[in-house]
Amino acid sequence: MNYKIGVISGDGIGPEIVREARKVLDAVCKKYEHEFTYTDLLLGGASIDVHGVPLTDETIENAKKCDAVLMGSIGGDAKTSPWYKLEPSKRPEAGLLGIRKALNLFANLRPAYLYDELRAACPLRDDISAEGFDMLIMRELTGGLYFGARKTEEIDGVRTATDTLSYNENEIRRIAKRAFDIAMKRRKKVCSVDKANVLDSSRLWRQVVEEVAKDYPEVTLSHMYVDNCAMQLVMNPAQFDVILTENMFGDILSDEASMVTGSIGMLSSASLNETKFGLYEPSHGSAPDIAGQDKANPIATILSAAMMLRYSLDLDKEADAVEAAVRQVLKDGYRTGDIMSDGCTKVGTKEMGTLIAERL
Amino acid sequence: MNYKIGVISGDGIGPEIVREARKVLDAVCKKYEHEFTYTDLLLGGASIDVHGVPLTDETIENAKKCDAVLMGSIGGDAKTSPWYKLEPSKRPEAGLLGIRKALNLFANLRPAYLYDELRAACPLRDDISAEGFDMLIMRELTGGLYFGARKTEEIDGVRTATDTLSYNENEIRRIAKRAFDIAMKRRKKVCSVDKANVLDSSRLWRQVVEEVAKDYPEVTLSHMYVDNCAMQLVMNPAQFDVILTENMFGDILSDEASMVTGSIGMLSSASLNETKFGLYEPSHGSAPDIAGQDKANPIATILSAAMMLRYSLDLDKEADAVEAAVRQVLKDGYRTGDIMSDGCTKVGTKEMGTLIAERL
């Protein structure tokens, strides 16, 4: 089959990790006789360099013509990156938020699990990580505080800034359904995280999640306050299967969860809309400090490509094959610097991509 | 000297841990020849039982007549607790938020540190905790999302709920000053946590914090995004001295930080206003599952009483003595169940209080 894939190389290590993911996708094409047509799309720093803004209508229109978009990492850290040509409120974070909204990517899936082969990197004590853990955070991605009305104004000469957190029942229902659907294919547990002891938006969240749960009698639903969840992720991550939460809580908790695995260089993510379309990117950032040095771990991006095969292109067998190749390369003892440990063979970004492609 | 202390026993284990803190305060009075007059104040479940609401004007007025208030823990977990007589939006969380607002307790200080004696309980790998860590989270407590306007309404038949996050420069300035003042007495580092890449309130936060920093040239200021901070607390807690942040981020991060120490039963907190007045309570919750069983660890409450001696009553020597007594009891090998480890002597709530009082 022929598929159209948009490619956002992004900032920092973005281009080099996306290159390796494409190497693996090329191997998939060869083995399974597919054809992927790639369209380069500009976002973040690369778009600022060319257009002076982080996101253009052209990028959005071209993305819409694709079956899926594969993305490296967006973000600038050094004062020298193109981001800093713009004032804060116009920076590419806006590009990221803008493309999510424009493509209606409301469902952000972030798996966080402990790799047996990488246990040494887990920051938790052995007895806590003993059971292993495997959770999926379902973060609402186009609503809440990050998309609410905001303003900065002077009230009687006093600078005042306001952001708004708003959700309606339809926004909550569609993300809750996604969480329950995915739970049905996993261990059938959903933990919905909110601050319903304080916030109106959280109380509505809880109500609607309860309503949706009625259609999934096999799934066990629990509720947890966000402050408690931030503690539980450290003390007992094994308790979680699917964590369902709103945008900002999901931002904080998914980063915490991915760090708790110790393998943030390994963790993929998918941002989906109501159709098959999705945007796939690693969970980690753009790491400008190691950009262009062949040091970055491309596995998170390669596993994001596997999610793309599965969720947007319905190529389950091919996705399984990529995931198996990643596991095999770990078993064979190859590691990039971020996950290196005694007795393993240290390889660079390119070699890691090649080794995985070879194992398909 | 004679001091007036308000006492909110609270819910769950609240009454029994407050009793032990009073035992220690009585020993302080005896040794240092002070007189403390205690006034019982109702909040949370105890107030619902008597008045049907979690907080009354009477409690607020009586609290205002005191030099400081010592509190157990507020909160109900079991469906049987008095909390559940009220519908969610009227529950005692409102009591807690209400008393903070009424007494203008805008500065919430939550120390989080790794006790040498309790390292075995730290959930982090040995090499991460090797350096030890000792941070203080300064959480803004009377502004932001938890106190903004909120409403739930039907818009074209669709239920919609909205909360508002608002800060003005004065609210930010006063908490920032507190953070810098405290940093001057510590390791002279402030890390201000926000989401300035997205939120207007965070951009103003960052601006005002930068302005305040100019008056403290000796203090090193850094900024960190909240999602990154949730990761750093797990990977490298030793980097932090004072963390300064707004209400909701502080709620999440301070709970995460206290869990990372592994000693949440040991961690105190203070909530202060512009005067010397403050409300002092343990960082942990009301643990209804072990209430009334002489199992709870009273140390967090005893250390909160020490903070009260220091911040509200200016009794530094006495505060030092209480803290030293707590350290001594740990060195002598006494532990409540939550911090028990091999070779130590397990004691109950009351015995722990007595042992500390004896060591004054």
Ligand SMILES: CC(C)[C@H](C(=O)O)[C@@H](O)C(=O)O
């Ligand atoms: C860059 C930022 C706007 C973004 C977010 O918070 O959504 C990032 O942290 C993420 O999680 O993808």
Ligand SMILES: CC(C)[C@H](C(=O)O)[C@@H](O)C(=O)O
């Ligand atoms: C009970 C709740 C309203 C409260 C808060 O979030 O402020 C609690 O979690 C705390 O941190 O003191």
